[in-house]
Amino acid sequence: xxxxxxxxxxxxxxxxxxxxxxxxxxxxxxxxxxxxxxxxxxxxxxxxxxxxxxxxxxxxxxxxxxxxxxxxxxxxxxxxxxxxxxxxxxxxxxxxxxxxxxxxxxxxxxxxxxxxxxxxxxxxxxxxxxxxxx
Amino acid sequence: xxxxxxxxxxxxxxxxxxxxxxxxxxxxxxxxxxxxxxxxxxxxxxxxxxxxxxxxxxxxxxxxxxxxxxxxxxxxxxxxxxxxxxxxxxxxxxxxxxxxxxxxxxxxxxxxxxxxxxxxxxxxxxxxxxxxxxxxxxxxxxxxxxxxxxxxxxxxxxxxxxxxxxxxxxxxxxxxxxxxxxxxxxxxxxxxxxxxxxxxxxxxxxxxxxxxxxxxxxxxxxxxxxxxxxxxxxxxxxxxxxxxxxxxxxxxxxxxxxxxxxxxxxxxxxxxxxxxxxxxxxxxxxxxxxxxxxxxxxxxxxxxxxxxxxxxxxxxxxxxxxxxxxxxxxxxxxxxxxxxxxxxxxxxxxxxxxxxxxxxxxxxxxxxxxxxxxxxxxxxxxxxxxxx
Numbered sequence: 001x002x003x004x005x006x007x008x009x010x011x012x013x014x015x016x017x018x019x020x021x022x023x024x025x026x027x028x029x030x031x032x033x034x035x036x037x038x039x040x041x042x043x044x045x046x047x048x049x050x051x052x053x054x055x056x057x058x059x060x061x062x063x064x065x066x067x068x069x070x071x072x073x074x075x076x077x078x079x080x081x082x083x084x085x086x087x088x089x090x091x092x093x094x095x096x097x098x099x100x101x102x103x104x105x106x107x108x109x110x111x112x113x114x115x116x117x118x119x120x121x122x123x124x125x126x127x128x129x130x131x132x133x134x
Numbered sequence: 135x136x137x138x139x140x141x142x143x144x145x146x147x148x149x150x151x152x153x154x155x156x157x158x159x160x161x162x163x164x165x166x167x168x169x170x171x172x173x174x175x176x177x178x179x180x181x182x183x184x185x186x187x188x189x190x191x192x193x194x195x196x197x198x199x200x201x202x203x204x205x206x207x208x209x210x211x212x213x214x215x216x217x218x219x220x221x222x223x224x225x226x227x228x229x230x231x232x233x234x235x236x237x238x239x240x241x242x243x244x245x246x247x248x249x250x251x252x253x254x255x256x257x258x259x260x261x262x263x264x265x266x267x268x269x270x271x272x273x274x275x276x277x278x279x280x281x282x283x284x285x286x287x288x289x290x291x292x293x294x295x296x297x298x299x300x301x302x303x304x305x306x307x308x309x310x311x312x313x314x315x316x317x318x319x320x321x322x323x324x325x326x327x328x329x330x331x332x333x334x335x336x337x338x339x340x341x342x343x344x345x346x347x348x349x350x351x352x353x354x355x356x357x358x359x360x361x362x363x364x365x366x367x368x369x370x371x372x373x374x375x376x377x378x379x380x381x382x383x384x385x386x387x388x389x390x391x392x393x394x395x396x397x398x399x400x401x402x403x404x405x406x407x408x409x410x411x412x413x414x415x416x417x418x419x420x421x422x423x424x425x426x427x428x429x430x431x432x433x434x435x436x437x438x439x440x441x442x443x444x445x446x447x448x449x450x451x452x453x454x455x456x457x458x459x460x461x462x463x464x465x466x467x468x469x470x471x472x473x474x475x476x477x478x479x480x481x482x483x484x485x486x487x488x489x490x491x492x493x494x495x496x497x498x499x500x501x502x503x504x505x506x507x508x509x510x511x512x513x514x515x516x517x518x519x520x521x522x
């Protein structure tokens with residue numbers, strides 16, 4: 001059964017997917033850094049997911065009501081159709097970022113040295129059955 | 135959504151003359167000492183002088199340019215305040231020019247993290263001209279730059295669309311008489327660009343034609359250019375092929391041969407084209423073993439005896455590459471490069487880690503994990519076929 005994108009339930013499922021992924025664990029074994037995933041809805045509202053990633057584990061994943069409450073090291077943001085294309089593997093995440101359909105803020109040198117971990121992060125997201133808002 | 139981009143390309147054996155129409159005040163060369171010694175810098179300066187431009191020269195770019203060199207070039211460039219930056223030479227000089235230009239425009243930027251996600255706002259101070267003097271990297275037509283972090287023994291393959299040169303001068307008179315070894319290495323780089331551009335996961339309708347044409351030109355003309363460095367027809371076609379392949383992969387990315395080639399090059403200082411060209415047949419076998427690819431398309435276009443299926447197409451392509459390697463005395467294994475087994479095995483974890491950190495890995499049609507990479511490196515070391 002599909003889970004609404006960037007809901008608490010989706011966050012929990014994504015956390016499980018990451019923690020059960022041997023590929024992510026191996027790729028991210030040296031990664032230390034937290035993220036916001038921000039989805040811009042058609043009605044102008046935003047949904048924000050906080051992810052705390054630490055040495056191949058996802059320590060925390062939850063929806064944030066007030067984005068100002070935390071200052072994660074990285075932010076990935078985009079409109080729902082862009083997220084949908086990436087999570088359904090219709091668009092490569094790097095393609096999404098190059099064409100600015102998704103925007104990434106943070107220390108780029110750190111991300112560029114961890115592209116495999118980033119790729120596995122997205123691969124884990126694709127395993128969560130997801131229902132996107134229209 | 136995807137974006138196709140290309141510089142204005144001026145080509146032919148008199149393309150340098152186009153520079154006599156350039157408008158501006160001052161040009162700054164980023165090049166190497168050989169370009170000065172061969173008189174190429176002087177040739178270009180004469181054209182610029184005819185256009186009324188002054189110029190200054192930074193001729194300290196080394197093979198596999200380091201971040202330190204790029205920073206030094208940018209500092210001198212900033213003092214000179216050019217409105218044109220000219221990368222003249224092989225891939226090293228052009229890549230160093232791109233990165234130094236970016237730092238000239240944006241001294242606050244981090245040269246280890248040049249990336250397509252950031253808005254740099256280039257072209258406030260200068261524009262970029264790339265003039266290749268080898269027929270290989272295609273850097274004149276791409277927004278990529280490859281720098282070497284000498285401390286980490288790692289090549290940094292980076293880029294932003296803003297680094298695409300404004301003008302590429304593809305003048306085949308600059309490559310007449312290139313030594314055979316350089317011709318072979320750079321020519322195999324062209325072929326690898328073409329084939330990986332066509333089989334990349336980001337291959338698209340706009341880049342496909344470029345990739346196929348470049349592959350055809352390289353396969354046809356590389357043996358003649360290698361055999362006779364003064365063969366103007368072969369040289370001109372190879373020079374065009376390099377730029378065309380650059381446009382192709384600049385718009386579709388590359389694959390595993392480049393991830394592995396960058397890694398081997400950084401650790402054992404193997405020239406880029408020799409390194410990526412060596413891995414190409416192994417990568418074709420690995421990728422084809424994983425199922426659907428586009429090698430049959432390439433084989434048909436090249437009029438190879440390919441049959442109708444992917445496996446036959448891949449096999450025909452590998453056979454053609456092996457045949458070409460024989461014609462141009464190109465090493466087909468890492469062992470044949472003279473790298474001792476002990477040193478290779480000791481470096482294997484580093485080779486795998488470097489390849490895994492290379493962003494071109496992710497555009498290969500079949501993904502290679504750590505185990506695959508280690509096995510592929512071993513196959514390439516021993517010259518064994520890839521059978522999984």
